[in-house]
Amino acid sequence: MTATLPQRLYLICYSVDKGKFKLDDMQGRGQLLRAGALTELARDGLLGITEKKVVRKPGRAPHDPFAASVWQDLPDSTPKNWLRFVHNKAHTAETPVRDQLAAAGEVTVSRGKVMGLIPADRVAVSNPEEVTALQERVRGSVLDGADPASVPFEELTMAVFTAELETSSVWSNAELRTHKQALKALKARYDESVPGLRKALRDSYLSSRAVGGGWSA
Numbered sequence: 019m020t021a022t023l024p025q026r027l028y029l030i031c032y033s034v035d036k037g038k039f040k041l042d043d044m045q046g047r048g049q050l051l052r053a054g055a056l057t058e059l060a061r062d063g064l065l066g067i068t069e070k071k072v073v074r075k076p077g078r079a080p081h082d083p084f085a086a087s088v089w090q091d092l093p094d095s096t097p098k099n100w101l102r103f104v105h106n107k108a109h110t111a112e113t114p115v116r117d118q119l120a121a122a123g124e125v126t127v128s129r130g131k132v133m134g135l136i137p138a139d140r141v142a143v144s145n146p147e148e149v150t151a152l153q154e155r156v157r158g159s160v161l162d163g164a165d166p167a168s169v170p171f172e173e174l175t176m177a178v179f180t181a182e183l184e185t186s187s188v189w190s191n192a193e194l195r196t197h198k199q200a201l202k203a204l205k206a207r208y209d210e211s212v213p214g215l216r217k218a219l220r221d222s223y224l225s226s227r228a229v230g231g232g233w234s235a
């Protein structure tokens with residue numbers, strides 16, 4: 019399984035039983051990947067967070083080119099609200115992450131047509147059993163009632179983000195309702211580490227859903 023959080027977030031959106039990325043999970047996926055990169059940047063100490071705003075700290079750009087591009091988008095002086103950095107370039111996020119996965123042999127990309135008419139890339143994962151295992155680990159962090167402090171932060175982030183985007187490859191609507199309190203505890207832990215980013219992701223997703231926005235693989 020690949021290493022970066024945005025790559026894992028991309029793969030977790032794959033519906034193994036359907037053998038494809040479902041259209042109803044398309045909205046918000048670009049924002050999801052950028053939020054994943056921002057989370058990694060925060061974890062690595064490359065961001066300054068003040069009153070739920072973010073600024074780029076001086077230093078060497080991340081080795082990963084996608085994370086580096088997100089980092090370069092951030093202001094280097096006056097902190098700004100998270101939302102613009104999650105939302106405004108979301109339409110550019112999927113292709114570089116997908117291409118990284120293709121180069122690593124994690125996905126294959128072929129040209130097809132949506133509804134037999136519109137040209138589009140078709141993406142299939144190479145190791146669906148690994149995607150299923152990743153989805154189950156993330157689901158387990160909620161369904162098993164684990165102490166949020168015991169959940170690895172990357173898995174916690176994936177659980178929280180996919181819940182905010184109502185990602186159907188991970189959660190059913192009934193599960194999101196039933197386990198609302200468990201998710202609330204995980205969200206609180208995430209917010210302690212990266213205040214403001216989760217809300218920006220949710221706001222961006224709701225904005226895209228309201229206008230039918232989304233970007234395909």
